[in-house]
Amino acid sequence: KAGVTQTPRYLIKTRGQQVTLSCSPISGHRSVSWYQQTPGQGLQFLFEYFSETQRNKGNFPGRFSGRQFSNSRSEMNVSTLELGDSALYLCASSSGVGTYYGYTFGSGTRLTVV
């Protein structure tokens, strides 16, 4: 079955702009999580959506937001971009059911803010 698809793969934006990233999970998976990877902070949890509802949120400012659609596809939005937002943004797909479940990651979107 198809893996996790993230679009676009690469993005260059100017400080102050906003950006929307997209993630299509594995078919049948209802949970989508977002992570930010930077050299300094490593991989950090942004938020998780399950059946169109945000279930958990990490410690990021309100400029970072997300949503999930009825087909489980998810988008994350970053408004008023700052240079420090340059990172690899990873989406992880899972069933979201049960106590422990596997996460399958997409290849990520590399965002560069100039």
Add this chain to the structure above:
Amino acid sequence: DQQVKQNSPSLSVQEGRISILNCDYTNSMFDYFLWYKKYPAEGPTFLISISSIKDKNEDGRFTVFLNKSAKHLSLHIVPSQPGDSAVYFCAATDGGAQKLVFGQGTRLTINP
């Protein structure tokens, strides 16, 4: 505050030998631990996991050991192969958190 730590940023091992990657955690609520492998320009790939009710889990060349009293886990790769060269991330979660807390990663290089 970094709840999951991988203190070795890099590790170099001879092909065929054992690679041992280490991870420490501070949050006693963590009860499920995972190892991921990551190549450049790709997302992390799941390798192996272990529940806190176990102290060892094996999958082929990969074995994860968990020492709950020391809040320490390790990943053993035997024998190491050139294709194992990648960045390895340790991650932890608790039952209801729906999120993974990652370590900073260890870059493993397997030398021929």
